[in-house]
Amino acid sequence: MKLFRCLLLLLILMPFAARAQDDAYAGLAGDFDEVSHAIDQLALSGDKNAEAIITALQANSLYITPDNQLWLKKDDDFYNFRTGEKAAEDPDDIRPVRVNNAVRRAIEGALGSLTLFSSDAAIRQHGAEAVFTARDPAALPALERALAKEQDPGVRLAMQQARAAVVLAKPDSTDADKLAAIAVLAARGDLASQSMLDALSNSSQSPAVTKAATDAVAAIAWLQKIWALAQGVFYGVSLGSVLLLAAAGLAITFGVMGVINMAHGEMVMLGAYTTFVVQQVLEAYAPGLFSFSLIISIPLAFIVSGVVGIAIERTLIRFLYGRPLETLLATWGLSLVLQQAVRSIFGANNREVSTPPWMSGATMWGGVTITYNRLYIIIFAFLVIAALMASLRFTSLGLQMRAVTQNRRMAAAMGIRTPWIDALTFGLGSGVAGMAGVALSQIDNVSPNLGQGYIIDSFMVVVFGGVGNLWGTVVSALTLGIVNKFLEPIAGAVLGKILVLVLLILFIQRKPRGLFPLKGRAVEA
Amino acid sequence: MSPWSFRVCLVAVLGGAVLLSVLNLAVPETAAFHVPTYAVSLAGKYLSYAMLALAVDLVWGFAGILSLGHAAFFALGGYAMGMYLMRQIGTRGVYGNAILPDFMVFLNYKSLPWYWHGFDNPAFAIVMVLLVPAVLALIFGWLAFRSRVSGVYLSIITQALTYALLLAFFRNDMGFGGNNGLTDFKDMFGIPLQEDSTRCGMLIATAIFLCGALLVSRYLVTSRFGKVLIAVRDTESRTRFLGYRPERYKLFVWVLSAVIAGIGGALYVPQVGIINPGEFSPANSIEAVIWVAVGGRGTLVGAVLGAVLVNLGKTVFTGALPELWLFALGALFILVTLLLPGGILGLLGRAPRRPKNATPAPEPAE
Secondary structure (H helix, E strand, O other): OOOOOOOOHHHHHHHHHHHHHHOOOOHHEEEEHHHHHHHHHHEEEEEOOOOHHHHHHHOOOOOEEOOEEEEEHHHHHHEEOOOOOOOOOOOOOOEEOOOOOHHHHHHHHHHHHHHHHOOHHHHHHHHHHHHHOOOHHHHHHHHHHHHHHHOOOOHHHHHHHHHHHHHOOOOOOOOOHHHHHHHHHHHHHHHHHHHHHHHHHHHHOHHHHHHHHHHHHHHHHHHHHHHHHHHHHHHHHHHHHHHHHHHHHHHHHHHHHHHHHHHHHHHHHHHHHHHHHHHHHHHHHOOOHHHHHHHHHHHHHHHHHHHHHHHHHOOOHHHHHHHHHHHHHHHHHHHHHHHHHHHHHHOOEOOOOOOHHHHEEEEEEEEEEHHHHHHHHHHHHHHHHHHHHHHHHOOOHHHHHHHHHOOOOHHHOOOHHHHHEEEEHHHHHHHHHHHHHHHHOOOOOOOOOOOHHHHHHHHHHHHOOOOOEEEEEEEHHHHHHHHHHHHHHHHHHHHHHHHHHHHHHHHHHHHHOOOOOOOOOOOOO | OOOOHHHHHHHHHHHHHHHHHHHHHHHOOOOOOOOOHHHHHHHHHHHHHHHHHHHHHHHHHHHOOOOHHHHHHHHHHHHHHHEEEEHHHHHHHOOOOOOOOOOHHHHHOOOOOOOOOOOHHHHHHHHHHHHHHHHHHHHHHHHHHHOOOOOHHHHHHHHHHHHHHHHHHOOOHHOOHHHEEEEEEEEEOOOOOOOHHHHHHHHHHHHHHHHHHHHHHHHHHHHHHHHHHHHHHHHHHHHHHHOOOOHHHHHHHHHHHHHHHHHHHHHHHHHEEEEHHHHHHHHHHHHHHHHHHHHOOOOHHHHHHHHHHHHHHHHHHHHOOHHHHHHHHHHHHHHHHHHHHHHHHHHHHOOOOOOOOOOOOOOOOE
């Protein structure tokens, strides 16, 4: 009997329970303030539907009827939120839950606090960041609870920062809490914290808080300046590594051999087109290998450009040794022919060379944004230079090359086939240019004119660094890159480049043999 | 360079210009021998280029300075002339502003930049045509020759110079019309530019200036000064040891050459009707060098011959087989340097043989 009464009671109460739950959503029918409040309540209620409701609201597909029934709109049909039943016809007086920017902030904050309890640390971290951005005081209780049981130190830090941001946004926080929060934000030290603290320093009543906030703003501003400097250095090194790649081959052909190869840029271009062809072939015959296309291209570009280089040396340049100005003109003519040949084969338009997934994207290192393609190009440039130096220093070919450059006749007398070494040296320089082309295909347009843009810069790098000195080339490429990037914000990109050129022209007047001239009885060239 | 070929050249340039003008103006359009006006302008353009080539030959052929930036002086002279022509447009521009050229109105200039003042005066403009290239050449040459920058280093920094100017003139806020340059000229010294008679007059004037430049250059290189210059070209250090100051000789001929190039540019602009930053491109300067090489380096006449022939070839080729022009030009560079070091005049056997060791080889340090 008792059991029966209980059941009866339950039966009577059930609609009311449902009704009570519906009433919890009543706020969603109200004006913007009520909607925001309802969202906050919902986030804290522990309602298992909360996330679905708020997500629907975020997608603008949440509707409500005057009896506080929630409906989801999907493809012009309405589905009852609780039962999931499709409404036969549009329910009476149905209207969307109203959303404005304040509500959107509440939504983000609520989603943030909901995700604070996720089992996935990355989602929790994300939630903490969302709370940090939304700064909704209503999220504080949830945040406190989450913080109490958080184990992961990284997520914990993010939650503490979020808590600090909320504390500062809450009008009724105590000064002690605020001071603690300021310290947390100052340690975070990004632009968002800076603007929060800046607002606080202007609005706070308490002098202690104002002072702490002002100090923190100054500290953050200083930190930001340092990061900006570091970012500038990264961009500079990145540009420098591009210059280094473009000039590395020239450092061999011009620096070591003394050959003015105006077709050097075209060797770079051939490397870039090799990458294009490799990608086309892989796409057609081995799509699985596509993400390795650049790694496959590197040796192939070396071989293509190197073989073309050896051919050029054997058919053209060897007749012009000792006549640098004639070499310059002949190789310029060659560069025109190569450009036109590539234009005839591949067309005049830019060719699409895609970036493999592992090279796209970016990461933050402190306050410095590091894009992966730039990072890999920097690493690649230094690997190329290291390999080049090692091959000159430790291989027998390198030994013979150095012997021939230092004293051709003596080298010949020792049994070195100097013409063959000339060809190989030129091939090495051209091959390195080809490898540079693989890297440049990632950041520049692959067109027949690709090489033209680098030729003057490359010569400048080699001359500035000191002809015949690979270390000089490294230093000069990085210096030019960094100087260029630091002039850019002051003078603008084009004017910055002009200034660098003019400075270089003046520098060469002062020190015609570059930064690190080769010592010895160098005769007038 | 025999006096014979020199005289032939002077007569050919002047006579050709006059002949074309007569055939254009006096022969009725229906006649077989009528020369269309565009051909007259084209001939004027070739002769302007010939002045550039002459300027290159003067420094490369006689002082051993391979300039890869001579088109910069040509373009500067052209811009000075273009600024004068711009100011002459007056209220006939699209916007009808009496003071500001169209592009300045378009770019919201409130007043004329200071360096545009005075260009409404033809005498001032002519002085500037001579002065601007000369001053740039003086500064650049003084710095370069004083510190004994020579050979390929000099070539590379001349190229950097023209490249820097190219980038600078592309900028809109330089006040030189940016990418589009200066164009839409109406008249010069009060004479409308589009008239056939003006075009013929311009051609004859260019021919006269070219002959004048040829005579001055020839006087210079056959004088005692020219002999020292050739000595500097062949062995600079030995000349210095003999007590000469090679940098002064080089500087003088360098500045003179820049002025000749500037005059060429000033004559070029009214005949072509436009000057834009593309004229500064390093490729143009190198092309001027190949004109000299084709005609015959160190002959003066060869420069004129090469400029006219190569440009004629360019006009024909780019019209008929545009794909092949760069192949032809590239092949020309290679073949001339490999097989024809004396150029066409060298082939004819009337020019002296190309001096051996004109540019001493960079011997490895031994």
